[in-house]
Amino acid sequence: MRINTTVNGEKRQVDNVWEGESLLYALRERMGLPGSKNACEQGECGSCTVYLDHVPVCSCLVAAGQAEGREIVTVEGLRDDEERLHPVQQAFVEAGAIQCGFCTPGLVVAAHDLLERSEDPSDPEIREALAGNLCRCTGYEKILDAVHLAADRLSNPGAL
Amino acid sequence: MDFLRPASWADALAAKAEYPDAVPIAGGTDVMVELNFDRRRPSALIDLTRVRDLSEWYEQDGLVRLGAGVTYAQLISELADQLPGLAMASRTVGSPQIRNRGTVGGNLGTASPAGDSHPALLATGAEVEVESVRGPRRIPVTDFYLGVKRNALQPDELIRAIWIAPATGPQQFSKIGARNAMVIAVCSFGLALHPGQKAVGTGIGSAAPTPRVAAVAGAFAGNALEEAGLWESRGELPPSLAREFGAQVSAAAAPIDDVRGSAAYRLHSLSVMARRCLVWAWNDYRKAA
Numbered sequence: 219m220r221i222n223t224t225v226n227g228e229k230r231q232v233d234n235v236w237e238g239e240s241l242l243y244a245l246r247e248r249m250g251l252p253g254s255k256n257a258c259e260q261g262e263c264g265s266c267t268v269y270l271d272h273v274p275v276c277s278c279l280v281a282a283g284q285a286e287g288r289e290i291v292t293v294e295g296l297r298d299d300e301e302r303l304h305p306v307q308q309a310f311v312e313a314g315a316i317q318c319g320f321c322t323p324g325l326v327v328a329a330h331d332l333l334e335r336s337e338d339p340s341d342p343e344i345r346e347a348l349a350g351n352l353c354r355c356t357g358y359e360k361i362l363d364a365v366h367l368a369a370d371r372l373s374n375p376g377a378l
Numbered sequence: 379m380d381f382l383r384p385a386s387w388a389d390a391l392a393a394k395a396e397y398p399d400a401v402p403i404a405g406g407t408d409v410m411v412e413l414n415f416d417r418r419r420p421s422a423l424i425d426l427t428r429v430r431d432l433s434e435w436y437e438q439d440g441l442v443r444l445g446a447g448v449t450y451a452q453l454i455s456e457l458a459d460q461l462p463g464l465a466m467a468s469r470t471v472g473s474p475q476i477r478n479r480g481t482v483g484g485n486l487g488t489a490s491p492a493g494d495s496h497p498a499l500l501a502t503g504a505e506v507e508v509e510s511v512r513g514p515r516r517i518p519v520t521d522f523y524l525g526v527k528r529n530a531l532q533p534d535e536l537i538r539a540i541w542i543a544p545a546t547g548p549q550q551f552s553k554i555g556a557r558n559a560m561v562i563a564v565c566s567f568g569l570a571l572h573p574g575q576k577a578v579g580t581g582i583g584s585a586a587p588t589p590r591v592a593a594v595a596g597a598f599a600g601n602a603l604e605e606a607g608l609w610e611s612r613g614e615l616p617p618s619l620a621r622e623f624g625a626q627v628s629a630a631a632a633p634i635d636d637v638r639g640s641a642a643y644r645l646h647s648l649s650v651m652a653r654r655c656l657v658w659a660w661n662d663y664r665k666a667a
Contacts, residue, residue, distance in 0.1 A: 219381055236379070237379040237380060237381040237422075237423060238379050238413045238419070238423065239413075240410055240413075240414060259411070259414040259415065260411045260414065260415070261407055261410075261411065261472065261473075261475065261476055262560055264473065264475060267475055273478045274474065274475055274478060275475050275478055275479050276407075276475045276476070276479075278410065278414060279405070279406040279407050279410040279411070279476075279479060280406055280410070280479070281381070281403055281406055281409075281410060281413075281423060281425065283381040283383065283423070283425060284403070284406065284425050284427055286383065328474070328475070346474075347474060349473050349474065349558070349559035349560065350472065350473020350474050350475045350476065350559065350560060351473075
């Protein structure tokens, strides 16, 4: 079947989508957007987190056909028009919140969503907001550092 | 496989009548797992996310009518006052991403004994509104669960809404799992105090082939509280009463050994959870005086 969606602000039309396939598969294999990662395929790991109509979801649990006419933002869509990393992405790099990097795209989207809602989240708030994203490398401490760093920068855009 | 996108409830019923083995999909948190793992190849999927009124709720006839497509995230943010037990259970579902998509209607459609919403629905005596092109009917939730992942839906029926009485007293929910987030219940328990009826509603999850009420335990607690005049006096809950309640809830279960836990552990933890839920709810009841 054919699906029409808006992905990262761009209208996309893809053909030959199998009716049972996930949005994650369509993004990675048909739209050339491999940022969202395919790990557990059952909503346990959060590596495939994207925004669907502004709500963070596991794209492996969305049928591609359900995305018809919807707006999707993936981790690729968080950078600005000049291809600069979003402050959340930059903070992950600087805080050392990345080791193997497989969980990073999902964590970045989940952290981005948290910081849209909360300017200065506490550690428990961050832990709760990121509870759907598994990281097997970092032990999470540096991810918490990254979220705090990004929160600081987003609320003081002028400061370094 | 066909992918059907009804834009209205009438279209959805027509689609289900035409394709009785089609699988309805809303949040996808159960259906997509089965598709991703090649466990299921239905002839068609019916995407219900375009039927707008499914994701709405309102109060009518003194009850909350919860659209089958209302998400756990909506329940938590919009219905924590009216449906505190269900909202508590909703907070324990999966993760933020799962709560943004998963629905109570989907939990009922899957009818897993471990579904997190079932104990709260049982404890509050909810009814499930289902419909087909032949017409609607309302099924008490106690009659809805027929077996492991089997429910009372006919092949042409869809779940439209759940009717739930708003809380008239404190409610509690407790769930055991290996960790806090993203865990399927080893077992779970829901409790609702109904001071108007001097009754105690119960719901057991993941400790029998279906979610079930602990009717004997609920009646025991309701009567014991009444005999001691505690509904009126709001006096302290006798520890022996709470312990006996826990034992009777455990006696109502019929668990198995499986990958998540042993039957013996489930029986023990149920008695502890039931006792604690009654104590917590009763303490809230005393404070509310």
